[in-house]
Amino acid sequence: MAVASTDTAIRTGNATRVLLYLVLLLFALFYLLPFGIMVLNSLKPLSEITGGNMMALPEVWTLDAWRNAWSQAQIGVEPTGLQPYFWNSIKMVVPAVAISTVLGALNGYILTKWRFRGDTILFGLMLFSCFIPFQIVLIPMARILGITGLAGSTAGLVLVHVVYGIGFSTLYFRNYYAVFPTELVRAAQIDGAGFFRIFWRIMLPSSGPITVVCVIWQFTNIWNDFLFGASFADFDSQPMTVALNNLVNSSTGVKEYNVHFAGAIYAALPTLLVYIVAGRYFVRGLMSGSVKG
Amino acid sequence: MAQAAGGADFRTRLQHLIPKIVLAPSLAMVLVFVYGFILFTIYLSFTDSRILPSFNLVGFENYVKLFKLSHWSIAITNLGVFAFLYISICTVIGLFLAIFLDQKIRGEGMLRPIYLYPMALSFIVTGTAWKWLLDPGIGIEHTMHLWGWESFAFDWIKNRDYAIYTVVLAAVWQTSGFVMAMFLAGLRGIDNEILKAAQMDGASNWNLYRRIILPQLRPAFLSAFVILSHLAVKSYDLVIALTGGGPGRATELPATFMYSYTFSRNQMGIGASSAVIMLMTIAAIMVPYLYAELREKK
Structure with a gap:
């Protein structure tokens, strides 16, 4: 060039x-x-x-x-409006994003700076998990959540989103750390720095941009999820997307279009705000989620 | 001295163990919740499970039944129509918008985010907006009538033969901007010197695109195809919000089929077998792609 x-x-x-x-x-x-x-x-x-x-x-x-x-709008049995569901979504999204991002950062660090035999295969297995049609895991997931008593709870949804989110978060950090100079890590090792010290003192301070990309991507995906919310949540944990669908597609009474629209805007607002504030990072996340490297 | 070396050796060994210990939980989660679950669902697809999982094997019976169901053949046909139109229309729109935006357009910084913002929305929101626009009694058709175009008819969403195209329309609205961004990134990566050299040799714009630019966009075409096809197979939310699979079964897709057979009709064996077919479709596209991507990296 x-x-x-x-x-x-x-x-x-x-x-x-x-x-x-x-x-x-x-x-x-x-x-x-x-x-x-x-x-x-x-x-x-x-x-x-x-x-x-x-x-x-x-x-x-x-x-x-x-x-x-x-x-005030009638969703399900109670005329509660979307408010409780909005908080359900927040309670689900915040821990799920935090956990999956931290795990992704650690995984990316290990898969690039502490390489071992077979690490590419392991990464391939994680990566493929991003693309599976989730219908293939719905039945066993419902069983496991039922057995562990997590069915219908926010904790259960957090678990689900972390499990199916670490593929992407690992991908982001792995690709980012892959171009990070390994000599710096080696030099720190020779000076006696250990695994966590290197991560904390050398990797993390330069991980700002990719963390933003990862957080935005996970936030958008988990906030917008419908399938898992519809399958595994009950009233106390139903996310915004499920509540909005119930509001719009409930067949009883007069269709209050203006209320439906306002509801849809509430559901769209958080991700839209993130997009407006940090659109650059959103686009970067989309791109590195598809065009690897 | 020897003692110190022994201590260092132990520390080194520990240092080599820690990464594996830290990676283990993620790996265990993926192995159990993804691959273990896939195996479990495959197993269920060979059993007579109805409302609850059963472990009584029945061979390929569910698959035989599945492919005899008109409901399933409708879902498969719909997916074919939807995927073909969705992928090709998104690619065409995305490519042309990217090429147009690449002509030193004033206001590109304004236009790009406008094209891309639907990607930040939930499919349920997209479905809500389009459901109403497409409703002939109140949406676009109604508006055209009010504006004096009395004969204007646009009732596809209520029409069994055309409803699937409304799903295509809404899905294209949501993702074509994203395809544009992929192509634009590809275009921006092309070396201008080659283009200038070709121009000096008298190449027309048409030939520049056909001979030099489009061939260099091959990776972008491939990524767009892979991303769009996996989105197409997974499409669920949009159909639920836009048409609910109707009118009748006109917009039923494999994803909605799987859900209703497993959880509402209590035919878990058949539901599982339909999920396996979906997985195999996606794996046929994704596995070679990921394999190639990961190998290139080495």
């Missing part, structure tokens, strides 16, 4: 450029509209949605739907 310019050397004419911008803007609309219209309509009273045009601005701006979705 002589000059690492980020742009292409392709030259385009003026007419082509107008067309380019047109297409790009149209697609921007395509991606923005579904969510944008949903936000707009969550601020309308129900009558304006069922009787009016979804593209129109609200005649009466109201936060009623937002209040209703948060604390």
Whole structure:
């Protein structure tokens, strides 16, 4: 690579450029509209949605739907709103992300700096576990959670998300540590530093970016999970995604679209905020989750 | 001196043991919860398990039954249609958006995050938004009627023959931006000097793309294909939120089939066998890919 310019050397004419911008803007609309219209309509009273045009601005701006979705909407048996489920999700996500990230960092460190015979095969086994269709583990997992008394509990969900999350977190840290100079580790060893000391004093201080990538990825994945939540949770542990689906797809009564929309926005807000604040790291996580190395 | 050497030797041995001790819990979890469970489910698929696991072996009976079920053949056919359209449309949109964005576009920094943000959303949120847009009584169709286009019809979500395409539409909306990012990263990795040299030799833009740029994007094509196909086979949440598998069974996929046979219809043996088929489909794609990726690294 002589000059690492980020742009292409392709030259385009003026007419082509107008067309380019047109297409790009149209697609921007395509991606923005579904969510944008949903936000707009969550601020309308129900009558304006069922009787009016979804593209129109609200005649009466109201936060009623937002209040209703948060604390009053009927989900399951109780009119609790989404609030308790939001906290269920938080209680599940925080420990699951923390544990899987710490384990991933240690695993990545071992698999790159303390290599042993067969380590690549072990890593391959961990990596494949990221991609299995989870239907293949649902039945035995339900049995094990039942036997250990973890069924329907937040602890059970944390266990599930840690188990199926360490593949990715290990992948992130392994690829990151693979390019970390091994000579530094060797030099520290000669000076008498042990396994944990090297990890703590040499590896961790330079692991900031990859930790952010890993935390964001795990957070997004676990927050957005539906299958495990729907299979293994009960009222005290049901995450936000399951509650939202119950709210939207329960067949009883009038469909309160504005409440559904507000609920969907609550469910989307945490991951969306993370994306807006740390989009760069989110993209990096996506990329290294697919294009390894 | 000898004593010190002995002490150092013990410490070295301990130092070599610690990494393995630290790795052991993760490894044990993966071996039990992933591979042990896979073996257990494979075993169940050869038993007459109904509401509870049974250990009474019945050979391939569940697989024979499975492939005779019209419900399963609908799910398989739907997956074929869905996966083909989803993968190809995402790839085309992703590739073109990436190429367009790569033309020194002003505002690229604004556009890229807009294309990519749906990837941060849950499929349940995506399903909720699109379910309503696609509802003819209140969504896009209704709006077009209000705007005076009375004959406009877009009721695919209620139509057995077309409902599967609405799942494709919502899924493409969610992931095509991600494919764009993969291709864009590939494009940015291409050496400009080669392009400039080819331009001086009089190559047209079309030829530059066809002869030089696209061939260099091969790794991005491969990654996109692998990621999208495994997402397609695993698709569950989106169908549940968007159509619930309906109307009728029009949008049933293997993932929804497995769930309903195992947990609602109490046909655990058949449910397990359908999960095994899903795993084999994904393994056929992922194992060679991961194998190649890990070997290259060495």
